[in-house]
Amino acid sequence: MSAPEDTGPGEPRPVLTVRDLSVQVATEAGAKTVLDGLSFDLRAGETLALAGESGSGKSMTALAIMGLLPKPMARISGGAIRLGDTELTSLGERVYRKIRSARVAMIFQEPMTSLNPLMTVERQICEVLLEHGAVSRSQAPKRALELLRDVRLTEPERRLSQYPHELSGGMRQRVMIAMALACDPEVLIADEPTTALDVTVQAEILDLIRTLQAEHGTAVLMITHDMGVVAEMADRVIVLRQGRQEETAPVRDLFAAPRTEYARMLLAAVPRLGAAPDRPEPADSRKIVEVDDLSVRFDIAGGVLNRTVARVHAVEGVSFHIRAGETLALVGESGCGKSTIGKALLGLVPWQGSIRIDGQQTRGRSRAAMRPVLRDIQMVFQDPGASLDARMTVGDQVVEPMVVHGLARGSELADRAEWLFQRVGLSPDMLRRYPHEFSGGQRQRICIARALSLSPKVIVADESVSALDVSVQAQVLDLMQELQAQDGLSYLFISHDMAVIEQVADRVVVMRLGQIMEEGARDAVLRDPRHPYTRRLLSAVPVPDPTRRRPDLPETSGVEEISPIFPVGQGPARVELTELSRRHRVARDAMAKT
The missing domain is CATH 3.40.50.300 (P-loop containing nucleotide triphosphate hydrolases)
Known part of the structure; x- marks a missing residue:
């Protein structure tokens, strides 16, 4: 593991210092370490990216710094977190509440789950301001309006009286940023702040964070699995894998010459607009x-x-x-x-x-009358977790369409399920497991197997890879194209990601x-x-x-x-x-x- 660099002469003192941080969670088999010995420094005005796939420990790091680990399920098992001269790991909840938002703030991935649906935008921003004594009660509405203008929200006067459900995803994320910056914190933690947003809204939010950082000198800890966002935003990068620090480097050095095989794999899996190979025209014109x-x-x-x-x-x-x-x-x-x-x-x-x-x-x-038609067209949805029934084994779910259409029964169903699992790269011995026992990429393969069970002619893939890590996304896209080449499948591929579209589309x-x-x-x-x-x-x-x-x-x-x-x-x-x-x-x- 690489140790953080020492502060050299003339370099600003770190505003956030993390040393040998370890986090454990309780499981049925005992304590499991999900973050193991992470160390880094973060200086004023700097952007440090924590990059890695799901389960690498990125969000656990953010929750540990914010004092928001779900207790008693998770705890800091070792190490130190210092915000300036304040050691955070020893603080009680009452003291921690004074530090959150005031000195270290966080933007979460899904603003709709972070904002209160029963409170107006004005009331939620004012609540943050008043909780930390940033302004008087009479000044709070004026300051809330100023914050909405700072984050470039359209018609800010009208937005103050609206509720979160009345705003678009990009607007809600801007409100979250306004709340995070309300008390001018020293550190801003952005946990996948653009993952759920359209590509144009993502670009606007990243530009906004960069502009506000320059104006306020805020240190930013950017947590993401999107290496394009890392390249655009970060000064330095820490690559995490299964809770351990795999590699750390200035962003240009990492992209130019990654030292570890895992970092090379992550970068190789990133879809690059303009790099997709030519696709042969389909032979069948039907x-x-x-x-x-x-x-x-x-x-x-x-x-x-x-x-x-x-x-x-x-x-x-x-x-x-x-x-x-x-x-x-x-x-x-x-x-x-x-x-x-x-x-x-x-x-x-x-x-x-x-x-x-x-x-x-x-x-x-x-x-x-639609039943025979639906045998020819099936759908793979964006969220495989929501598409699968948590109470049924995945084997039963894969063959369920054949049962509904009366196409097979008994041992024939079992044989068909095994064959489908092998086709999507899964082991037949997994058929008796439940959805929660699989990773996101494996669940999406199960959904593809279920869609293939009726031997359809066309599959509607609705944002079918947007929720997946970049390396898993590449594997699923390769699988879909392999199946297309073997079976002559047609796809209606629905996406907002232009780089992914270029990889798979004919038109x-x-x-x-x-x-x-x-x-x-x-x-x-x-x-x-x-x-x-x-x-x-x-x-x-x-x-x-x-x-x-x-x-x-x-x-x-x-x-x-x-x-x-x-x-x-x-x-x-x-x-x-x-x-x-x-x-x-x-x-x-x-x-x-x-």
Whole structure:
């Protein structure tokens, strides 16, 4: 293990010092060490990244520093944590509460679970200010407004009176940052602050953290598994693996010449935009999925009589097709209608228009009549943990679709389950285990095995790798492409990650506010984007190279915010596509501006 560097002459004294920190958690088999002998220094104005996969001890480090380890399940078993001259490991809860937010603050991964849904934004920020005596009660609302302006939140006066559920994910994260910086802390811990956000919102949040750090001189401990974020934000990096410090180095040195095999593996698994190899065109030109003029709208009730007063136009007049053996990628930010289209293909939401699966029209079919169609199309969801039943063995869940469709029984089911597990790289002796006994990547392989059980022609993969570590993500993507090559599977691959899209897609459809902005062959759309929204998505992708700066996001001209909600009888103007070539179309309004 590498020891922290000594403070040299002229170097600022560390604001946070961690020495030989170890954390244990209680298990049925006894105490288990989840963090083993971690040491580092963090100086004012510096960003130190803790990088590694799930279970490496990153978040445990943050919770230990904040005094938030879940007791009695977890405890600090050794080492020291000093904030300036204050030793934190010996403090009682009452003293620790005075330090949190005031001297060391934390931004959590999921702001919705960190904010109180019953309190307005103003009240929550004021609570932090008043708890630490930062301002008087009469000054607190004014200071809360200033903080929202500091984090570049739109219409800050209106946001103060809103509740968390009324804000977008990016807005909620900005509120969390405002609360974290309310008392001007010396140290800011950012625990996966952008993992749950769209790529453009992620870029805005990272830019914001960097700007605020420069203005306040705050030391930042950035916790992430995204090596692109590490390259963009960090001055130094500590790579953690299974609770131990694997490697520590300045960020440029780590990316240029990683010393350990594990660090090399992490960096090699990072998808890099522009580095994807060519994909051969599918040999079969049959159209497996044909979607024409698809619209999905959700009613909003209101008024005294609770009648429908408005509609959310989630999808509006979308048309596309998928050929046999082809991967069509739907890309765009949250709320653009990607997942809604996937659900419409499986009949999970009401829709209008035309959907054909292998030539069979699905409009107007009863549930019973849809059964044979659903054998040809299956879905793999984003969160494998939520997709699997915790009370059933994974073997039973993998063969359940065959039981429902009456395709096999008895020993045939058991044989089929073993074969499916082997196909997705799992051992058949795992069939009798339960979902909680598997890692996230293994659970996603189980979901893929279940989707394959009916031998479908097309799989809808809805953000199927976005919740996975980068190395596990690479393994799952390789598996999906291997299965495609063997079985001629077609994929509707739904994602907001442009680098992943480039790896897997044959064609790309860029969506915004329920309509198609640009579509075409992968290289045409990603290498020669014509719509300003597509350019903005591509500009926001983190560059996993600290020697290259991610370009500034283009101005939002042409991609201004519009609501998808319209009064009954009204709707959005339909976007018309202009054909640039046989393999590339773009919204006509975008061409008029270029």
